[in-house]
Amino acid sequence: MKIENVENPLIKANDFVKVKEMGNFTEVTYSKFNSRQTIQKLNANEYAVLDTGEIKSFNHSETRADDLSSVSKSLKKLRELICANVTDTRKCLWICLTYSENNSDPYRLYTDFKKFNIGLKRYIHKNNLPDYEYLVAMEAQSRGSLHAHLLLIFDKKAPFIPNDTIAALWKQGFCKTKSLKNVDNVGAYLSAYLGDLSLDDAIKNNVLNDNIKEIVTTNERDEKESKFYVKGARLRMLPKGFRLFRKSKGIKEPVIYETTNFEAMQKLESSELTFEKTIQLINENTNYYNVFNRRYYKKKFLKGTNKQKGTDWDE
Incomplete structure (x- = not known):
């Protein structure tokens, strides 16, 4: 199987694309392939090989790599939920909750957070402050202790809550x-903040991948000091089977639908293309190919305001 990066894929106006709307951001994906279905899933444990009629079992063996893949998918899901629910950062508070001593027990962390959230709700209601929805993500610090990052999302400008009250x-x-x-x-x-680890801490905690050239990047989060960070290294410090995040009931899911490329582009005419990548998979022996294109768009806003360009929308 040969994998190639392709520039300027030919996507026709009537080709169908998958659209995922996430607040101020939209993902558009397109796939074209010539392979036919070779297996059919029968149940959670078995599938049929269509050419031979054989019934085979899925391999459900789980490795640490499988678990890391699951955590990475959870991180992607978290990133999409944040984008879908945060359209104005003035309506948000981001709070980091850490332990004075090391804590490696996920159950204790979630229990302590639940008690904290109940107390915060009481404080909000007692002081007639606006209610909130939340996303809470759990991660491991460089010292190995688990802690929580809490994103509070209000329906209006976020209230001031003294740090002493939070503590x-x-x-x-x-x-x-x-x-x-x-x-x-x-x-x-936030997803980069949760997943990446400084090079020094990655070496200290022995969580480097084999090919360091591909995973070391310059830190763009800290304007005061330029460091090297290892992508996803912090995920390797999490306990096996760890649940990365939780959310309140009012958190909105991304809106996903299929439409033609023409209709998608019409809807996104006031948005800006921020990223595009196309990958082509080819198997010359079987004449199999698959072309996959992903594009990200961001709403354009008038400079210095929250008004979307070309509309009267204002938060």
Whole structure:
């Protein structure tokens, strides 16, 4: 199987694409292939080989690599949920909750967070502040201790909550609230923050991949100091089977549908293309090929405002 990057794929106006709308961002994917179906799933454990009629079993053996793949998918899902629910960072608070001592017990972390959230809800209602939805992600610090990153999303400008109040409600150690007002893509920013680890800490915790050239990147988050970060290295420090994030009931899912490329482009005419990549898979022995194109678009806004360009929309 040969994998090639392709530039300028020919996508016709009437070709169908999959559209995923996530707040200010939209993902458009297109796939074209010439292979026919060779197996049919019968149940969770068995499938049929269509050419021979054989019934075979799926291999459900789980390795650490499988678990890391699952965590990576969860991180992608979290990134999409953040994008779908955060359209104005003025309506958000991002709070980091850490332990004063090392804690490697996921159950304790989730239990402590549940108690904290109940206390915060009471504080919000008692002080007549606007209610919130939340996304909470759990990660491992460089010292190995688990801690929580909490994204509070309000339906209006986020209220001021003193850090001393947050600490008193948390009761387990330290807390810190960060501003997201200058972050352009909150989903990408927070998912990178949760997944990446500094090179020094990755070496110290023995979580480097084999090919370091592909995974080391310059840190773009810290303007004061340029460091090297290892993509996804922090995920390797999580316990096996770890649940990366939880969400409140009011968190919205991305809107997903299929349409023609022409209709998708009409709907996105006031948006800006920010990323595009096309991959072509070819097997010369079987004449199999698959072309996959992914594009990301971002809504255009008038400079210095939250008004979308070409509309009267304003949050």
